[in-house]
Amino acid sequence: MTAEPKPTLYERLGGVYAIASVVDEFIDRIMADPRLNANPRVDAAHHRVPPPGFKYLVTEMVCWATGGPQRYTGRSMREAHAHLAITAAEWDAFVADFLATLDKFGVHGSERDELLAILGSTRDDIVVG
Numbered sequence: 001m002t003a004e005p006k007p008t009l010y011e012r013l014g015g016v017y018a019i020a021s022v023v024d025e026f027i028d029r030i031m032a033d034p035r036l037n038a039n040p041r042v043d044a045a046h047h048r049v050p051p052p053g054f055k056y057l058v059t060e061m062v063c064w065a066t067g068g069p070q071r072y073t074g075r076s077m078r079e080a081h082a083h084l085a086i087t088a089a090e091w092d093a094f095v096a097d098f099l100a101t102l103d104k105f106g107v108h109g110s111e112r113d114e115l116l117a118i119l120g121s122t123r124d125d126i127v128v129g
Helices: 009-013 015-031 040-048 051-065 077-084 088-104 109-120
Strands: none
Touching (some): 015 051
């Protein structure tokens, strides 16, 4: 007998609808976070980018990064964030918002760890200095 293949992170998270629900909450949270909006470049970007489009691209990216069938069509993390001058402290606030969102949706254990690893892999492309 052959062993059943392990479900992808995408499948373990519940697929596109569950991921989109978490992203919706997360984007609302970061768009209103005064720690992030204290950076005038980030604040300007939050007012320039329509939230539904931003949520769509982040959902697409998370689905792709977790093994879903979606293909990310947005800009690279480096290209999308280079002009924002995001600091390590702002990154930490962003991660705190991410963790709070995962807590709200009950995402724990290996799924949480895997999502944090995916997020962490983007840090060098987003944070300056």
